[in-house]
Amino acid sequence: MATQIAEMVEASRIPGDSIDRLITAYGGRAPRYTSYPTAIQFTPDVAARQYGAWLRGLKRESGSISAYLHVPFCDRMCWYCGCNTAVVNRRGPIEDYVARLLGEIDLVAATLGERLEIGNIHFGGGTPNMLAPDEIGAILARLAQRFDIAPGAEIAAEIDPCTLTEDWVRAAAAGGMNRASLGVQDFDPAVQQAINRIQPYEMTARAVGLLRSAGAGSINMDLIYGLPRQTLEGLEKNIDMALALEPDRLSLFGYAHVPWMKAHQKLIREDELPDARLRYQMQRRAADLLEERGWRRLGLDHFARPDDGLAAAAAEGRMRRNFQGYTTDAAPVLIGFGASSIGRMPQGYVQNASAVPQWREKLDRGELPVARGVEMTAADRFRAEIIERLMCDFAVDLAEVCANHDRPLSELDDSVARLAPMQEDGIAEVEGTRVAATRLGRDFIRSICAAFDAHLEHGAVRHSASI
Ligand SMILES: C[S@@+](CC[C@H](N)C(=O)[O-])C[C@H]1O[C@@H](n2cnc3c(N)ncnc32)[C@H](O)[C@@H]1O
Ligand code: SF4
Numbered sequence: 001m002a003t004q005i006a007e008m009v010e011a012s013r014i015p016g017d018s019i020d021r022l023i024t025a026y027g028g029r030a031p032r033y034t035s036y037p038t039a040i041q042f043t044p045d046v047a048a049r050q051y052g053a054w055l056r057g058l059k060r061e062s063g064s065i066s067a068y069l070h071v072p073f074c075d076r077m078c079w080y081c082g083c084n085t086a087v088v089n090r091r092g093p094i095e096d097y098v099a100r101l102l103g104e105i106d107l108v109a110a111t112l113g114e115r116l117e118i119g120n121i122h123f124g125g126g127t128p129n130m131l132a133p134d135e136i137g138a139i140l141a142r143l144a145q146r147f148d149i150a151p152g153a154e155i156a157a158e159i160d161p162c163t164l165t166e167d168w169v170r171a172a173a174a175g176g177m178n179r180a181s182l183g184v185q186d187f188d189p190a191v192q193q194a195i196n197r198i199q200p201y202e203m204t205a206r207a208v209g210l211l212r213s214a215g216a217g218s219i220n221m222d223l224i225y226g227l228p229r230q231t232l233e234g235l236e237k238n239i240d241m242a243l244a245l246e247p248d249r250l251s252l253f254g255y256a257h258v259p260w261m262k263a264h265q266k267l268i269r270e271d272e273l274p275d276a277r278l279r280y281q282m283q284r285r286a287a288d289l290l291e292e293r294g295w296r297r298l299g300l301d302h303f304a305r306p307d308d309g310l311a312a313a314a315a316e317g318r319m320r321r322n323f324q325g326y327t328t329d330a331a332p333v334l335i336g337f338g339a340s341s342i343g344r345m346p347q348g349y350v351q352n353a354s355a356v357p358q359w360r361e362k363l364d365r366g367e368l369p370v371a372r373g374v375e376m377t378a379a380d381r382f383r384a385e386i387i388e389r390l391m392c393d394f395a396v397d398l399a400e401v402c403a404n405h406d407r408p409l410s411e412l413d414d415s416v417a418r419l420a421p422m423q424e425d426g427i428a429e430v431e432g433t434r435v436a437a438t439r440l441g442r443d444f445i446r447s448i449c450a451a452f453d454a455h456l457e458h459g460a461v462r463h464s465a466s467i
Pocket of ligand 1 (some may be wrong): 074081082125126127158159180181182183184185222253254255462
């Protein structure tokens with residue numbers, strides 16, 4: 001029966017009743033596994049003192065580190081937005097934030113036992129191009145003052161094309177920015193109206209032009225499926241319009257509708273949202289279309305040209321997953337700066353205070369602005385590797401991971417048992433010690449990973465829809 005469903009989907013590309021059943025069984029709510037343990041497990045027990053000790057223990061000889069800087073400001077509030085951000089229309093709060101961010105860089109650098117090298121810098125948000133050109137320049141300069149920036153370091157920023165200026169691009173490029181990720185979501189004016197994000201095509205094209213002429217070597221565009229008023233035909237059109245701008249990568253996120261966490265999402269008309277079946281069809285069709293166009297599907301929601309570095313990393317089993325999504329960045333340490341940023345240390349995860357006032361208060365007291373985190377146990381590390389390989393490669397050899405962590409295969413008996421119904425339904429395959437998602441099962445990879453999640457209390461926590 002499993003193969004029958006798979007064949008039916010491949011043949012008709014239109015999911016039938018069996019697919020509806022799979023969506024009901026596995027398309028429900030599951031973590032996105034940008035970390036394991038997931039942010040739900042973070043507690044205030046991991047605080048500044050512990051983080052300080054972890055920072056002091058970092059060694060330059062262990063390799064270069066990565067840095068994430070969060071900019072929680074936007075020019076507009078898109079109704080679908082799930083990010084930690086706020087609309088500001090005055091310079092004051094941004095100037096104040098930048099001054100504290102520079103202070104946070106100084107504080108972290110002073111806490112470290114050794115001067116470290118950074119190989120990867122990512123500005124996320126919110127909208128990093130809300131910063132003034134001299135502010136982005138000053139932040140990059142401060143990082144270069146307190147750390148060594150590795151030759152050829154990747155420096156990336158998430159960008160709202162509508163507010164991008166030539167001066168900003170020039171300042172960021174002068175500071176070393178060589179990659180950019182543009183928010184697009186959907187090119188259809190009717191959808192844009194329903195999500196309060198008006199962004200004419202020419203605006204996106206102009207931003208791409210500015211970045212290319214400043215030498216940005218890699219450009220990603222974010223698209224979303226599952227937004228109100230979207231149709232299958234519209235999604236196909238979006239993909240072709242995006243490809244016409246010649247990006248190097250595309251992200252196609254499933255709209256995470258979490259109005260109980262993000263009140264402004266209540267402005268989205270739920271009767272205009274695609275249902276689970278249409279959401280499924282959309283991401284299936286998008287993946288097929290991009291593959292027809294010669295693109296590679298990477299993990300859950302990323303796509304790249306075959307000659308792109310991420311595609312090469314995926315082909316060689318080197319792709320990694322972190323809070324920014326899929327990456328080639330293999331650094332074991334990520335230091336987060338700014339409100340709500342999450343860092344990864346060899347011992348576990350730390351998250352800064354989410355609200356700007358709390359983050360600022362801690363810094364003003366001379367404290368590392370950490371609010372919560374989680375210390376990883378050996379069992380967490382073991383399961384984290386299994387989940388990361390599944391999220392990145394859609395397959396994992398359990399025996400190999402057991403050997404890496406010196407743990408018995410029998411520890412995974414419960415998890416493997418949870419895969420039995422998924423095998424019957426044709427979404428997972430278990431051959432010896434190798435677990436893999438079938439082609440059909442790739443769309444349900446979050447549920448396959450959940451089988452290995454020892455912290456998940458099924459049904460107890462609300463995440464966004466997994467399809
Ligand atoms: C920080 S924004 C990108 C930069 C800039 N702020 C912009 O929107 O153009 C990061 C991306 O997250 C995605 N995103 C935001 N809210 C989302 C949600 N609720 N569900 C799925 N994706 C979402 C969007 O694709 C967005 O481009
Ligand atoms: S999607 Fe981007 S621009 Fe829109 S509110 Fe969210 S962070 Fe701001």
